[in-house]
Amino acid sequence: MISKTPVSLITGASRGIGRAAALKLAQTGHELILIARDLIALEQVQADCQALGALVSIYAVDLTDRDAVTALFRQIHTALQDKALSHLVHCAGQMQDSLLAMTRLTDMDKLMALNVGATVQLCQLASKLMLRHKTGHLLLLSSKVAEAGSAGQAVYAATKGAVSALVKSLAKELGPTGIRVNAVAPGFIETDLTAHYSEEKKQQLMAQISLRRLGQADEVAAAIGFLCSTDAGYITGHILAVDGGFSV
Amino acid sequence: MSNELIQTNTAKLTTAFATALVVADTQIHDDLAYNSIKEWDSTAHMLLIAELENVFNVMLDTDDIIDMSSVAKAKVILSKYGVSF
Structure with a gap:
């Protein structure tokens, strides 16, 4: 008998949007495979999701270690047995605030390796698992700045622009095999990535947001929950802004 | 490696190709090449x-x-992964 329980792999699951996505999908009956670097934080999220009734396995991996990621997918392949991987929810990423002239190229390489290189590899490996069942969903995290740009975040915005381009291209490439590809594009969300913003900067940002407040990780997770539901079965190649009207 | 196992792997390979390409088993032979048929x-x-x-x-x-x-x-490549033909 084929299990109807969707299996979702979430990266960056130890905190922020990844953690919120894990809790959201746990609530809606998904089996979870959670990935992050911080094993202790991951164990806590695992316990929180299990308390919601979800079956949860966790793996501590640095996603910029390509051999480790390949090895991880070998493990997941074995663990899944005949079950399909339903969703890849790739939340892991890094932000970098620096003006162009003050951007070290070594820092750029690190950011590209995580935000772009790891994303490509994860899509490659996850889609191969999905192809076996001719169904699946790759859900990536882009950003409002990918489309609008952001002074002082040029390289970060470029990495997120690459993610958006990847979504559009992979939706066309993988659609015929039954795999959907989408992204959510958060605006300014209160997470660890934005925790260093001063109160003054937050006030300036809020003045530009239609809803006049910063977003919460739960609100992005709600959009992720929808895109990972059967209600979104005909949606692919879409980048869903979750930005309080910042892009209006 | 037993002949039986080799025959089994060959049969599995043929079936896998036929399933993925949606063609008859009889169309699967060593010379069949990528992009040589529309399937x-x-x-x-x-x-x-x-x-x-x-x-x-x-x-x-x-x-x-x-x-x-x-x-x-495909047979040569799969042999690297321990599958004998």
Whole structure:
């Protein structure tokens, strides 16, 4: 008998949007495979999701270690047995605030390796698992700045622009095999990535947001929950802004 | 390696190709090459890789996926993963 329980792999699951996505999908009956670097934080999220009734396995991996990621997918392949991987929810990423002239190229390489290189590899490996069942969903995290740009975040915005381009291209490439590809594009969300913003900067940002407040990780997770539901079965190649009207 | 196992693997390979390319088993022979028939296009190639990985319980490296240009080549590549033909 084929299990109807969707299996979702979430990266960056130890905190922020990844953690919120894990809790959201746990609530809606998904089996979870959670990935992050911080094993202790991951164990806590695992316990929180299990308390919601979800079956949860966790793996501590640095996603910029390509051999480790390949090895991880070998493990997941074995663990899944005949079950399909339903969703890849790739939340892991890094932000970098620096003006162009003050951007070290070594820092750029690190950011590209995580935000772009790891994303490509994860899509490659996850889609191969999905192809076996001719169904699946790759859900990536882009950003409002990918489309609008952001002074002082040029390289970060470029990495997120690459993610958006990847979504559009992979939706066309993988659609015929039954795999959907989408992204959510958060605006300014209160997470660890934005925790260093001063109160003054937050006030300036809020003045530009239609809803006049910063977003919460739960609100992005709600959009992720929808895109990972059967209600979104005909949606692919879409980048869903979750930005309080910042892009209006 | 027993002849029986080799025959089994050959049969599994043939079935995997036929399933992924949606063609008859009789169309699968060593000389069959990528893009030589309309059924073995780039999309079918992805499905073929998934099918082979599933049937033989292996995970192919990207270089091997690119190099898998014929049925004969598939046998050579799968041999590297411990599958005998």
